[in-house]
Amino acid sequence: QSVLTQPPSVSGAPGQRVTISCTGGSSNIGADHDVHWYQQLPGTAPKLLIYDNTNRPSGVPDRFSGSKSGTSASLAITGLQAEDEADYYCQSYDSSLSGSLFGGGTKLTVL
Amino acid sequence: EVQMLESGGDLVQPGGSLRLSCAASGFTFSSYAMSWVRQAPGKGLEWVSIIYGSDGSTYYADSVKGRFTISRDDSKNTVYLQMNSLRGEDTAVYYCARAIGGGLVIYFDNWGQGTLVTVSS
Numbered sequence: 001q002s003v004l005t006q007p008p009s010v011s012g013a014p015g016q017r018v019t020i021s022c023t024g025g026s027s028n029i030g031a032d033h034d035v036h037w038y039q040q041l042p043g044t045a046p047k048l049l050i051y052d053n054t055n056r057p058s059g060v061p062d063r064f065s066g067s068k069s070g071t072s073a074s075l076a077i078t079g080l081q082a083e084d085e086a087d088y089y090c091q092s093y094d095s096s097l098s099g100s101l102f103g104g105g106t107k108l109t110v111l
Numbered sequence: 112e113v114q115m116l117e118s119g120g121d122l123v124q125p126g127g128s129l130r131l132s133c134a135a136s137g138f139t140f141s142s143y144a145m146s147w148v149r150q151a152p153g154k155g156l157e158w159v160s161i162i163y164g165s166d167g168s169t170y171y172a173d174s175v176k177g178r179f180t181i182s183r184d185d186s187k188n189t190v191y192l193q194m195n196s197l198r199g200e201d202t203a204v205y206y207c208a209r210a211i212g213g214g215l216v217i218y219f220d221n222w223g224q225g226t227l228v229t230v231s232s
Contacts, residue, residue: 002155036218038156045206045222046148046156057220089156093216099172100215102156 003028004090004103011109012080020106022073022090028101030071033093037066037075040087040105049088050075077108085110113137113221115207120226123197127230131192133207133223140164140188144210146219147181147192149203149228157203161210161217162190170215175201197230204228 005023012018022035029035037050048057050066053073065076073092077084090103119131133145146161160171160181169181180193190207204227208219 033216034218038219045224046219047222048218048220051211051218051220091156091158091218097173098215100158100161100217102158105155 002104003094003097003101004092006088006090006103006106008104009107009109011111012077013111014080014082016080017076017078018080018108019077020075020088020090020108022075022092022103024071024073024092024094026071027096028071028092028094029068029073031095033095035066035068035073036091037064038089038091040089042086046089080110082110084108113209115209115221115223117205117207117223117226120205120228122229122231124232125198125230127197128193128195129197129228131194131205131207131226131228133190133192135188135190135207135209138209141185144212144217145181145183145190146208146210146217147190148206148208148219148222149201150206150225151200151203154203159205160192161215194228197228199230202228202230 034052038046039049040046053068141164144163147159162181178196183190204225206225207223209221210217
């Protein structure tokens with residue numbers, strides 16, 4: 001079980017809005033460490049989607065947004081498209097474990 | 112364009128050794144930290160190791176500490192991962208990634224396509 005907890009799966013219809021949560025604790029997200037998000041399309045390498053909680057790298061559509069509050073962070077995807085079907089991972093630093101950690105990942109299905 | 116190309120993945124017996132390479136291009140390699148992240152079949156991502164370009168400092172996940180060694184050759188724009196005493200649980204796709212940040216407060220802004228390491232008899 002990951003220190004950063006994500007729902008195993010979420011789903012939504014095209015055009016809808018979905019959110020993926022990443023729940024941590026007082027030694028990672030709650031300690032004000034930044035959260036980053038990655039998208040992994042089937043059979044491909046991960047791709048940076050959101051960094052430092054809310055920032056999008058160049059080329060990432062503004063349909064993707066990140067937020068953080070307390071010991072949790074969230075990734076929101078609006079205007080869901082078929083091409084968004086992928087695995088999504090959150091990542092942060094944990095000061096108790098002295099390591100960079102990933103959440104367990106969430107599989108997004110576009111219905 | 113930033114690119115990383117991993118190589119060296121193979122089938123190896125438990126207890127064996129393997130060296131992975133990652134050739135980078137499209138950026139000033141010596142100015143960036145480089146990391147390895149792995150993904151076991153059907154599983155999630157696990158950070159493995161990082162090496163900084165500024166002072167060569169290195170960090171490792173507890174799961175590989177004492178068995179894996181990360182190094183870099185800035186003249187060849189290449190980072191390596193020497194893996195010794197390999198175990199079945201080391202079976203994974205190993206990704207090379209460019210890291211941004213300091214210490215272990217990092218994120219990975221560019222990734223290679225990965226190389227598969229299989230540890231089995």
